[in-house]
Amino acid sequence: MDVREIPVAKITEVVRRLCIEANTILGDDAVAALEASLAVEESPVGRDIFRQLLRNAEIARTEGIPLCQDTGVVVVFLEIGQDVHLTGGDLEAAVNEGVRQGYRDGCLRASTLDPLTRKNFGDNTPAVIHTRLVRGDRVKVALAPKGFGSENMSQVALFPPSHGIEGIKKFVVGRVDAAGPNPCPPVVVGVGIGGTMEKAALLSKQSLLRDLGRRHPDPAVARLELELLEDINNLGIGPQGLGGRITALDVHVETYPTHIASIPVAVNLQCHCARHKEAVI
Amino acid sequence: MSESIRIRPPLSDDTVVRLAAGDRVLISGIIYSARDAAHQRLVEQIRENRPLPVELDGQIIYYVGPTPPKPGMPIGAAGPTTSYRMDPYAPILIERGLKGMIGKGLRGDAVIEAMKRHKAVYFAATGGAGALISKTIQRAEVVAYEDLGTEAIRRLEVEAFPAIVVVDAHGNDLYREGRLKYRRG
Numbered sequence: 001m002d003v004r005e006i007p008v009a010k011i012t013e014v015v016r017r018l019c020i021e022a023n024t025i026l027g028d029d030a031v032a033a034l035e036a037s038l039a040v041e042e043s044p045v046g047r048d049i050f051r052q053l054l055r056n057a058e059i060a061r062t063e064g065i066p067l068c069q070d071t072g073v074v075v076v077f078l079e080i081g082q083d084v085h086l087t088g089g090d091l092e093a094a095v096n097e098g099v100r101q102g103y104r105d106g107c108l109r110a111s112t113l114d115p116l117t118r119k120n121f122g123d124n125t126p127a128v129i130h131t132r133l134v135r136g137d138r139v140k141v142a143l144a145p146k147g148f149g150s151e152n153m154s155q156v157a158l159f160p161p162s163h164g165i166e167g168i169k170k171f172v173v174g175r176v177d178a179a180g181p182n183p184c185p186p187v188v189v190g191v192g193i194g195g196t197m198e199k200a201a202l203l204s205k206q207s208l209l210r211d212l213g214r215r216h217p218d219p220a221v222a223r224l225e226l227e228l229l230e231d232i233n234n235l236g237i238g239p240q241g242l243g244g245r246i247t248a249l250d251v252h253v254e255t256y257p258t259h260i261a262s263i264p265v266a267v268n269l270q271c272h273c274a275r276h277k278e279a280v281i
Numbered sequence: 282m283s284e285s286i287r288i289r290p291p292l293s294d295d296t297v298v299r300l301a302a303g304d305r306v307l308i309s310g311i312i313y314s315a316r317d318a319a320h321q322r323l324v325e326q327i328r329e330n331r332p333l334p335v336e337l338d339g340q341i342i343y344y345v346g347p348t349p350p351k352p353g354m355p356i357g358a359a360g361p362t363t364s365y366r367m368d369p370y371a372p373i374l375i376e377r378g379l380k381g382m383i384g385k386g387l388r389g390d391a392v393i394e395a396m397k398r399h400k401a402v403y404f405a406a407t408g409g410a411g412a413l414i415s416k417t418i419q420r421a422e423v424v425a426y427e428d429l430g431t432e433a434i435r436r437l438e439v440e441a442f443p444a445i446v447v448v449d450a451h452g453n454d455l456y457r458e459g460r461l462k463y464r465r466g
C-alpha cells in the first residue's frame with residue numbers, strides 16, 4: 001500500500017470552510033426535526049418558537065449570518081488513515097489556523113479564553129481536537145462548534161452497577177429536567193455509557209455528531225434512546241422551557257465496555273442549534 | 282394567541298406591573314447589551330459609588346454577546362445568553378432602577394425577590410435565534426467597556442424586538458407554570 005501525502009494546508013482550508021458552514025447552515029436533519037416538531041407541538045408559544053427557529057435558519061443560510069451568536073468552542077474530530085503522510089507542518093497548528101481564518105472571515109464570535117485569567121485569545125483558538133488513527137488513506141474532519149449554554153448543563157457520573165438501566169435513565173432525564181430552559185430546548189441529548197470517566201464524556205460528545213432521527217444500530221441501544229426520548233418529552237419543559245410537548249429533538253446513546261465495578265454515564269446536552277459538518281480529504 | 286403588547290423604554294412602574302407572565306411583547310426603542318464581564322464592572326462601580334456609564338433608571342438590559350457585524354450591518358447574530366450567570370449582580374442593578382432584563386433561562390430567588398420589591402420584569406428572547414433577532418436591531422453603538430469586545434455595553438436601537446414575559450413583577454414564573462401544564466406521568 002502506497003502512502004498518500006496530504007499537505008496540512010489542505011486541513012486548514014477544510015477546517016476554515018467547515019467553521020463557516022457549520023455556523024450558518026443548519027443541517028437538513030435539524031431542519032427536518034424542527035419541521036416535524038412544529039407539526040406536533042401543542043403549545044401555541046412553542047409553535048411560535050419553532051416558526052422562529054425555522055425562519056432563523058433560513059435567514060442564516062441566505063444571508064450568511066450565524067445561526068446563533070454563541071459560535072462556540074470548536075470541537076474537531078479527526079480520523080486519519082494509517083496510510084496518510086501529513087506534510088508541510090504541524091497538524092494541530094494547521095487545524096487551529098483553519099479555525100482562526102474561519103472565525104475571522106466568517107465574522108464569528110471569539111469565545112475561547114484562558115480558564116484562569118479569563119483573557120480572551122481573540123481568534124477562537126485553540127480548538128478541542130480529538131484524533132484517531134483508522135484504516136485507509138483518507139482524513140475525515142468532523143467539526144462541531146459547541147455552544148456553552150448547553151455545554152454548561154452537561155454532566156458525568158460514575159454509578160455502582162446496582163443502579164442498572166433504570167438508574168441510568170433517571171440520571172439522564174433528571175439532568176434534562178434540572179437544566180430546564182437553560183440549554184435552549186428543544187435539545188439533543190448525547191449520552192455516553194461505559195468506558196472510563198473521560199471515555200463516557202467523549203462518547204456523549206461523539207453521539208451528537210450523528211444525524212438527528214438516526215437510531216443506534218444495536219436494537220437494545222436504539223430502544224433505550226426512544227424510551228429516554230419519551231420520558232424527556234413527558235417532562236413538559238417544551239421549546240425554550242416555556243412549556244410544551246417537544247423538549248428534545250432526539251436522544252443519542254453510545255456505549256463502550258466498562259469495569260465490573262462501575263457504570264460511567266455522561267450526558268452532553270446540545271441545543272437545537274445542532275451544528276456539525278464534516279468533510280473527507 | 283393574544284396580540285403582542287408594544288412597549289418602549291424607559292418603562293414606568295405602571296407599565297411594568299401590568300405585564301403578566303406569558304404576555305408576548307414587541308420592544309422598540311433603546312435597550313442596552315451587557316453580559317458577565319460588564320455586569321461585574323457595573324456592580325463594582327456602584328459599590329465604589331462611582332458614576333455609571335449608562336443610567337439604568339427605567340431601562341432594559343439585554344444579556345447578549347453578539348458576533349461581529351458583517352460589513353454594512355449594524356450587528357451580527359444577537360440572541361440571548363443564559364441569564365443565571367447575571368443573578369449575583371441583577372438585584373443590585375434592579376435596586377438602582379433597572380426595569381427589564383432580556384435573557385433566557387431560570388432566575389434565582391434573590392433576583393425574583395428584587396423584581397417584586399422594586400417592580401421589574403424578566404423577558405425571554407428565543408435562544409438560538411441570533412440571526413432572526415439581529416434583523417430587529419437597527420443600530421448598535423458601544424457606549425462602555427470597549428476593551429471587553431463582544432462583552433462591551435452597547436446601546437441598541439431596536440424595532441419590534443420579540444420577547445415573552447417569563448417572570449413578572451408579581452413573581453409569576455412562566456417556566457414553572459408552562460412546564461406543569463404539559464407535564465405527563
Ligand code: SF4
Nearest residue numbers: 068147149184271409
Ligand atoms: S445553547 Fe445553543 S442555541 Fe442557546 S445560546 Fe448557546 S449555542 Fe445558542
